[in-house]
Amino acid sequence: MLFSRITGTGGYLPERVMTNAELETMVDTSDAWITARSGIKERRIAAEDEYTCDLAEKASLKAIQAAGKTCDEIDLIVVATSTPDVVFPSTACLLQERLGVIGPPAFDVQAVCAGFLFAVDVADKFIRTQSAKCALVVGAETFSRILDWSDRQTCVLFGDGAGAVILEPGDEPGILSTHLHSDGRFKDLLCVPTGVSRNYQKLQDGGAYVTMEGGEVFRWAVTAMSDIVKETLNANSMTLDQVDWLVPHQANSRIISAIGKRLGLSESKVIITVEKHGNTSAASVPLALDEGVRDSRIKPGNFVLIEGFGGGFTWGSAMIKM
Ligand code: UT7
Numbered sequence: 001m002l003f004s005r006i007t008g009t010g011g012y013l014p015e016r017v018m019t020n021a022e023l024e025t026m027v028d029t030s031d032a033w034i035t036a037r038s039g040i041k042e043r044r045i046a047a048e049d050e051y052t053c054d055l056a057e058k059a060s061l062k063a064i065q066a067a068g069k070t071c072d073e074i075d076l077i078v079v080a081t082s083t084p085d086v087v088f089p090s091t092a093c094l095l096q097e098r099l100g101v102i103g104p105p106a107f108d109v110q111a112v113c114a115g116f117l118f119a120v121d122v123a124d125k126f127i128r129t130q131s132a133k134c135a136l137v138v139g140a141e142t143f144s145r146i147l148d149w150s151d152r153q154t155c156v157l158f159g160d161g162a163g164a165v166i167l168e169p170g171d172e173p174g175i176l177s178t179h180l181h182s183d184g185r186f187k188d189l190l191c192v193p194t195g196v197s198r199n200y201q202k203l204q205d206g207g208a209y210v211t212m213e214g215g216e217v218f219r220w221a222v223t224a225m226s227d228i229v230k231e232t233l234n235a236n237s238m239t240l241d242q243v244d245w246l247v248p249h250q251a252n253s254r255i256i257s258a259i260g261k262r263l264g265l266s267e268s269k270v271i272i273t274v275e276k277h278g279n280t281s282a283a284s285v286p287l288a289l290d291e292g293v294r295d296s297r298i299k300p301g302n303f304v305l306i307e308g309f310g311g312g313f314t315w316g317s318a319m320i321k322m
Contacts, residue, residue, distance in 0.1 A: 008067025039253025163286025
């Protein structure tokens, strides 16, 4: 049996740091409120001429280098993003051109903050069916572009960034299992209600912004991300004690704490980056994974459970032996 293995990780954050103090000058908020309610202290914001593909490219090059690969060995590119550079071509195709990868399939998946989990699931299936041997999987976002900077309920929560992994085949896992869910009944609770086919005029007028029923989303995020941990453990006949690290979506430190409490998981086994990154949507899980790998908390052979939750609703997880 063939499995896919993560052989390299990479991450990139734009240079510009936006602190809570800066947000205090923009909307009626305070460092104390943002810190207490979300755990976020600062986030990165892409430069005016810096786009999702730019962030994706920088994260990808680091992952490719970490895996000891060259761009011409990549035979699949999957980019998870809800903030593509342009409506089309896909950000994956733009990234492919940047990397000089000519020919193999490159496409985007869109599952908002759970996007990276969906992208990993797809790429894992390509590897296991021998349709690819070296997959580049990226989560990249410039969420700052779809924020209403006068709406204190959303603008303080999000940031920009990109994370990437290289997946290659191996005889042993690797990725032990992936789990995906969606429930479109909740489409209105977290969305950008503006698009190409609908409300295009608003898009042209620069009115495409994230709207969120924060409290409802919070409750669902805690329930879904706790339940999917149990689902993932059950699928692998594992207990929580056997998991070395949980890498959850980084939306709010209170969500992460509530998940830990429900599961009885110590925070010392959770990678948390939300304080410095804010919510980078599809980039949050691969960025946190990369941080854990690069600072050597996550070691080869560790069991790592990654999970995400986002608009749709969409949620997903993967159990990985590093
Ligand atoms: O990535 C996808 C998943 N996204 C999430 O998981 C986000 C989920 N939701 C959350 O993280 C939290 O619900 C928030 C951080 C968005 C909000 O925290 P909360 O504890 O649910 O606060 P709240 O919305 O109940 O608001 C409490 C108060 C309100 O004032 P009143 O009505 O009590 O007078 C808000 O108007 O806080 C007010 N408020 C703020 N005050 C200062 C809302 N935003 C701000 C702000 N600064 N930025």
